Amino acid sequence: MGDSVGADGITRRRLLHALPAAALGLGRPARAAAPGVSSGEILVGQTITLQGGKNVYGNDAMLGIRAALEAANRTGGVNGRRVVLRTLDDDSDTTKAEANARQLVDQGVFVLFGSLEGAPARR
Helix, strand or coil: CCCCECCCCCEHHHHHHHHHHHHHCCCCCCCCCCCCECCCEEEEEEEECCHHHCCHHHHHHHHHHHHHHHHHHHCCCECCEEEEEEEEECCCCHHHHHHHHHHHHHCCCCEEECCCCCHHHHC
16 A cells, blocks of 8 residues: 555545544534534424314324424433424415424524425415
């Protein structure tokens, strides 16, 4: 295994020494935290058809998601961060679903997901 120089001037030896540091993210400037992620929590946004509590499927889906996140949080969350859910009711209205998504993004959620049943997309 020689110490040949590539077209870019980097030797094989220098490349092999740089790989572990690159894999660990060393040697590069620190990045700002992602929106919605802090040292203690991850903010997740959801727009779903609840219709003011009248949509049984939407309410059951929301309760199931909350239960899953609570279970994850009881066991340490995600990488030690608690997952916090913000839910907005889109009332099965496409325009409201879009406004909700924009509002949640403006509030700085890390990830956003929409209606599980796809009701607002049907219009």
